[in-house]
Amino acid sequence: MIYDVVIAGAGPVGLFLACELRLAGISVLVLEQTEDPRSPLKRLPFGMRGLSAPAIEAFYRRGLLNDITAPLRVKDDAGSSRTSIAGPEMQQPRRQAGHFAGIPFDYDNVDTSKWPYRLPSPATTNMAADMEHIETALAARASTMGVEIRRGLGVVDIDQSDEDVVIRTNGETFRGRWLVGCDGGRSTVRKAGGFEFTGTDPEFTGYSVQVEIGDPGKLGSGRIYTPTGMYFQSRPGTIAMVDFDGGAFHRTQPITLEHVQAVLRRISGTEVTLTALQLATTWTDRAYQAKAYRKGRVLLAGDAAHIHSPLGGQGFNLGLGDAMNLGWKLAATIRGHAPAGLLDSYSSERQPVAVQVLDWSRAQVALMRPSMHSRALEAIIRDLIDTRDGATYFAERVWGVSLRYDLGGSHPLVGRSAPDFELVDGTKLGALLSKGSGLFLDFDAGRPFQALASGWGDRIAYVASDAKDRLGLRAVLVRPDGVVAWAAEAARGHEEAAKAASQWFGEPGKMG
Ligand SMILES: Cc1cc2nc3c(=O)[nH]c(=O)nc-3n(C[C@H](O)[C@H](O)[C@H](O)COP(=O)(O)OP(=O)(O)OC[C@H]3O[C@@H](n4cnc5c(N)ncnc54)[C@H](O)[C@@H]3O)c2cc1C
Missing domain, CATH: 3.50.50.60 (FAD/NAD(P)-binding domain)
Structure with missing residues (x-):
């Protein structure tokens, strides 16, 4: 098969x-x-x-x-x-x-x-x-x-x-x-x-550990920068730390209680004693x-x-x-x-x-x-x-709200995630995308865009409805991933809408 x-x-x-x-x-x-x-x-x-x-x-x-x-x-x-x-x-x-x-x-x-x-x-x-x-x-x-x-x-x-x-x-x-x-x-x-x-090599080995501490008072809570690194105790015994060793330890040796204690002592500048190591993993900043x-x-x-x-x-x-x-x-x-x-x-x-x-x-x-x-x-x-x-x-x-793909287009929404418009019947844009097709949202009842959108069959769902807040828009074409492909504030722009539809959904009339 x-x-x-x-x-x-x-x-x-x-x-x-x-x-x-x-x-x-x-x-x-x-x-x-x-x-x-x-x-x-x-x-x-x-x-x-x-x-x-x-x-x-x-x-x-x-x-x-x-x-x-x-x-x-x-x-x-x-x-x-x-x-x-x-x-x-x-x-x-x-x-x-x-x-x-x-x-x-x-x-x-x-x-x-x-x-x-x-x-x-x-x-x-x-x-x-x-x-x-x-x-x-x-x-x-x-x-x-x-x-x-x-x-x-x-x-x-x-x-x-x-x-x-x-x-x-x-x-x-x-x-x-x-x-x-x-x-x-x-x-x-x-x-x-x-x-x-390709990229940049690591500067440190990072540790995420769950430990029992004999003398917890020796460590601070929250994130603490020290002259030798950083440790972060988010809750008692749950510690993340970074050791600027060039990433040398990561995946080269077993992570033992003794090793974690030695690193923590060095980074925290204390003589803290660990009595048990329950969970441990390492990572680096390799990018x-x-x-x-x-x-x-x-x-x-x-x-x-x-x-x-x-x-x-x-x-x-x-x-x-x-x-x-x-x-x-x-x-x-x-x-x-x-x-x-x-x-x-x-x-x-x-x-x-x-x-x-x-x-x-x-x-x-x-x-x-x-x-x-x-x-x-x-x-x-x-x-x-x-x-x-x-x-x-x-x-x-x-x-991640600044994400915008460079798709060209004249409207500032193009390339951005579509706003979660709420239609007059309460339906939200999020729900309209659940089937994974494109979406042509026509906010005016006149439906002049319907004929245009229908050319793409089930590749583009056409919905005509006003929204509670349409953000000044007249119509919007949304890709299946929720990214705006085209948007207009007036009933013009058929040509640009058709171009955007072809650019993302292929030729009209082709079977989906
Ligand atoms: C300590 C830590 C904290 C993190 N915190 C965050 C966070 O808060 N927010 C965040 O966005 N990201 C965080 N990340 C990163 C995040 O976990 C990863 O980016 C994410 O898991 C990547 O998902 P993935 O599906 O690409 O890869 P993975 O989650 O690594 O999944 C890959 C899968 O492929 C399998 N696999 C491997 N090789 C093969 C093979 N040859 N054949 C078949 N299967 C294989 C593996 O077993 C695994 O199941 C953190 C990572 C770490 C280590």
Whole structure:
């Protein structure tokens, strides 16, 4: 049997991509090397992932948001429903909205009027979920949709021709018309596919540990910079620390209690005693990116395409954005109605986003170095982040609300995430995107755009309705990934609308 798409890796990116492809009727096989997806490192406290606005929107638009975040939803101090990033016991008295290298910024300082096209939606709240729960929810959705997931089969080699890709695992051999490597930072697909991977080498080994401390009073709580590094005790015994050893320790030796204690003593400058090591993992600030995300019939997404330190908490969000961007483009290519260049726009849109995230993580490393220069820089950032403009700038980057693809187009909304318009009958735009097709939203009853949109059949759903707040718009064309392809404030612009529809949905009249 030949599958339309084989995905290597049942992490969050591979599973979400599988759901996106099935939504478009594509046959998908997911190969996962581990037998059992469960791991204590995927649960609280280490497994927690803060969701950026684009990630929340992606889950929301596919009707997955409640499944992903349900167990963690709490009320915030303003009484609105949101989910605690840190878990209830770690909530800060300040309304912390995020951080840069541990320097927090406040909700109350963020000037949301700078984003006039962001209507209230789940993405305007703060959400998080643990990795195990995210993967369980995505795997359940994927299976319900008919995705085949085979566990215990790791990809070891691949061989592609003009027609297909042969994928050899430690057990069986499979064939797919396309292969997507979502197999994490040490991706076999990336290596076997000959993708060039370049970037900056690590400055430190990072540790996330759960320990019992004999003399807890010796350590501080919260994030503490010292002359030799940084440690962060988020709750008693849950410690993250960075040791500027050039990344020398990471994955070279077993992580023992004695070693963790020695590193913690050196970084904290105390004689703290650890009595038990319950959980430990290491990571680094290596920041690398694949030079191309596609080679023939092989593509990369998520950590397989880019790695960086988890400091800013953006890797999962970045990977999910890759999957949301790639799924409908690959599906359209397989179904035969993709316009020229559609699949390559995956790389041209997503690579610059990863470049920014990698640089964001590098900037945080520069600020964390154990040097007087970095402490001086930290003092300046602390001052700036406390200003309204500063908090707004950092929120824009950390929440992902500044994301805009360069799609051309004359309206400032083009290339941005579509506002979550609420139609007069209460339907929200998010729900209108749940089937994964494009959307032509015509806010006027006259429906002059209906004939235009109908040319693309089920590739573009046409909806005519006024909205409670239409933000001055007359009509908007939205891609399946929720990105605005065209927008107009007057009943003109048929030509531009038709051009945008052809650019993203192919020739009109072609069967979907
Ligand atoms: C300590 C830590 C904290 C983090 N915190 C955050 C955060 O707060 N926010 C955030 O956005 N990101 C965070 N990240 C990053 C985030 O976890 C990753 O970016 C995300 O998991 C990437 O998802 P993925 O599906 O691309 O890869 P992975 O989650 O690595 O999944 C890859 C899958 O592929 C499988 N696999 C590997 N090789 C093969 C093979 N040869 N064949 C088949 N299967 C294979 C693996 O077993 C795995 O299941 C953190 C990372 C760490 C280490």
